[in-house]
Amino acid sequence: MLKWLAACFFIGSSIFSTAQIQLEADPFAAAFFSQNITQEELKEHLTKIASPEFEGRETGSEGQEKAGRYIIKSLRQAGIEKAPQLRDYHQTLAFTIxxxxxxxxxxxxxxxxxxxxxxxxxxxxxxxxxxxxxxxxxxxxxxxxxxxxxxxxxxxxxxxxxxxxxxxxxxxxxxxxxxxxxxxxxxxxxxxxxxxxxxxxxxxxxxxxxxxxxxxxxxxxxxxxxxxxxxxxxxxxxxxxxxxxxxxxxxxxxxxxxxxxxxxxxxxxxxxxxxxxxxxxxxxxxxxxxSLLYSKNIIGYLPGMDSTLQDEVIILSAHYDHLGKRGNSIFHGADDNGSGTTAVLEIMATLAEAKKEGLGPKRSVACIFFTGEEKGLLGSKYYAEHPVIPLSQTVADVNVDMIGRTDEAHQQNPNYIYVIGSNRLSTELHQINEAVNASFTHLDLDYTYNAKDDPNKFYYRSDHYNFAKHGIPSIFYFSGVHKDYHRPSDIPEKILYNKYETVAKLIFHTVWELANRSRRIIVDVKDDTNYNR
CATH class of the missing domain: 3.50.30.30 (Glucose Oxidase; domain 1)
Known part of the structure; x- marks a missing residue:
């Protein structure tokens, strides 16, 4: 605690900015604990997740099972609990292949x-x-x-x-x-x-x-x-x-x-x-x-510290499956989506550390590592239809999918992130993300792929979609497609760790604010998205 109090004297002056919404979470605590998210720890986890040992993490494969065990071990070590409704850290799915x-x-x-x-x-x-x-x-x-x-x-x-x-x-x-x-x-x-x-x-x-x-x-x-x-x-x-x-x-x-x-x-x-x-x-x-195949959504849970708010839950999600092997070639999936998986692990560990110091989030935060995303968002679809945490208690989904590289449009400026879906259901969610970025991380927020006429249809292509279709405010962080997308060459050595750390911190700050506001964000946007595609 003394370490945290001392740090407040050095980080207070630069974290306030004018925004459309007033941030309510303790900015000193947010800035201090975000320092736990480092390039070194991100790289350590990512190198493991995208290693040949896990053989590209194909849904239902032994390599993915090994990756799941590693994620669960990391959650336990960080002090993240299993969800109260589960006997273990996973939700099992059966697929027909x-x-x-x-x-x-x-x-x-x-x-x-x-x-x-x-x-x-x-x-x-x-x-x-x-x-x-x-x-x-x-x-x-x-x-x-x-x-x-x-x-x-x-x-x-x-x-x-x-x-x-x-x-x-x-x-x-x-x-x-x-x-x-x-x-x-x-x-x-x-x-x-x-x-x-x-x-x-x-x-x-x-x-x-x-x-x-x-x-x-x-x-x-x-x-x-x-x-x-x-x-x-x-x-x-x-x-x-x-x-x-x-x-x-x-x-x-x-x-x-x-x-x-x-x-x-x-x-x-x-x-x-x-x-x-x-x-x-x-x-x-x-x-x-x-044939029949089994796979798992991995779920961790950090109970909130406010007895009146802890039944409300923020979901922090990333898919941990990838494309597996084709012949002798391993599709490592470092950016897709080792980067999202690792960022979620680091953010959850940081939230748990804050809780140990008595300053943890008021609302509960659940992390879900989805399977079957590469097969058509199947893990998140199953979860949304069989929620471990009632959807009525789910405040928002913060989804992380490919945040460690740059695309062709940003080769000269890697200090950006695409933000998708933040304003589709909730004005507050959009404003919170804008405000924490202005206060803490100063990235260029690119909304190109948030356009409803986006020909790439990225809004429909990651796991947040299966929350949004049920009326849950959702935000998707994405750094875009690059030349190694869905290729064996998507490896940890090509991750831009400076940028990666900053984006992970932005996501942490958004989750922190959502979990600590006095009032749950509201759905105030009439959503005309076609969810029956």
Missing amino acids: LDWQHLGLRVDSSSFKHMRDFLALKEQNQNLPELQASEVIFMGYGIDDANYSDYLKADVVGKVIMIYLGEPLNEDSISYVTGTQKLSRWSSSLDLKLEAAKRHKARAVLIVDPQIKKRFSANRSRELGPSMFLKAVPAPTTPNHVFISTKVAKQIIGDQEVAFMNNLTEIREKGQGRPLPIQSQVIINQHLTR
């Missing part, structure tokens, strides 16, 4: 590539190691409706069929299904077409998509590797299906192009579909595995 072991499409002598010529979605298909067919039946639009049917006089039992998306229209854009210019559900629901194929016992469906590149873009991140889901994903009962490009369709049609075009013309002019058998050697390989 879907992965293509072999995925291929061959037409006659031509082989085609997934995500270049065709697309098959894992959760929408069954395991089909190999299907060979010497005939493909073109079935128009694959519609089987009382007003229009492509299945009249069709025998497709056990067959591979090929269909178009949408529905047939006459020259006046009148639908043959609805009899008006209004399209039917057959245009918007692929499930209807797959159910029709199932009723007629087709074995597989090839769907011609003239705009398949858009479909590639929309599904690229989840289809280039194993897909992970928080729930059981039963095998579908409808036939396997593959979206194919017009290039693949032309290869299937081959020298029957005239008959094919005549068939399409008859459908569009007369509203009469009829099956067209096409002789073509097609081999479809869809060897799909389904």
Whole structure:
């Protein structure tokens, strides 16, 4: 305590500034304890978190399990408790993993590539190691409706069929299904077409998509590797299906192009579909595995010191998973998100030290190290749906994801941090962050990615999102994407430790102020964000 009192004489004069909001937390205590956050300790933790020992921390891997044990050990050593509602420092999640072991499409002598010529979605298909067919039946639009049917006089039992998306229209854009210019559900629901194929016992469906590149873009991140889901994903009962490009369709049609075009013309002019058998050697390989995987959200808890405020909780979050290994290459994930993980450990240790001195936060602070962020924010999604601390008691989420580098736009000025989401729900949260920065850390706060029309959609891409969608004020600290992002070269040696320390201190000051204000921050912004993306 004497050390802290003495230090107050040396740090008081430079920490006051004019801001839109009055800071309430003891500025001398804040400035003193923030000195515990040092480059040296950040580097020590980060070097361990991003070490080869943890093998890139892939969700559910042994390397991630080791990283989790290291985080828990560090929390214990710092005096951070487990959450009262838990038996240990973790919340266990079960994932369903879907992965293509072999995925291929061959037409006659031509082989085609997934995500270049065709697309098959894992959760929408069954395991089909190999299907060979010497005939493909073109079935128009694959519609089987009382007003229009492509299945009249069709025998497709056990067959591979090929269909178009949408529905047939006459020259006046009148639908043959609805009899008006209004399209039917057959245009918007692929499930209807797959159910029709199932009723007629087709074995597989090839769907011609003239705009398949858009479909590639929309599904690229989840289809280039194993897909992970928080729930059981039963095998579908409808036939396997593959979206194919017009290039693949032309290869299937081959020298029957005239008959094919005549068939399409008859459908569009007369509203009469009829099956067209096409002789073509097609081999479809869809060897799909389904497995169960377990992983953990790591949760620590520091009870507040004010008996009237300690039931209100600040969440300090970072994801600790990364991309694991690809062959012999380890994706170390030093910045993504070893930097956030380590910063949270240091901030929690600093808060615990303040509490030991009798000056700890009034409100409780929980730290959560999320799993499955790289798989689609799955750890935070699960937590928000199964909260350890009731969401009604959660004041705010302060989320840390990649804070140790600079991006191309700031090569000449690393003294910055992107701030995302701070004003989406609470004016006070935004003003507090601005005020503590003006008083203590003096970083350039860049709000570029906070714009609602940000094409990168970073607001939707880290774990704070799953708190914000439940109406909890959230702030996301981020230093931007760099050339080592999602590469094995994202290593501790490339972290800018001067900048890293300053950003970690800014986050500490924001948490400190949130935890010590006399009144909980309020939600006072009408949020028009689309959370059903």
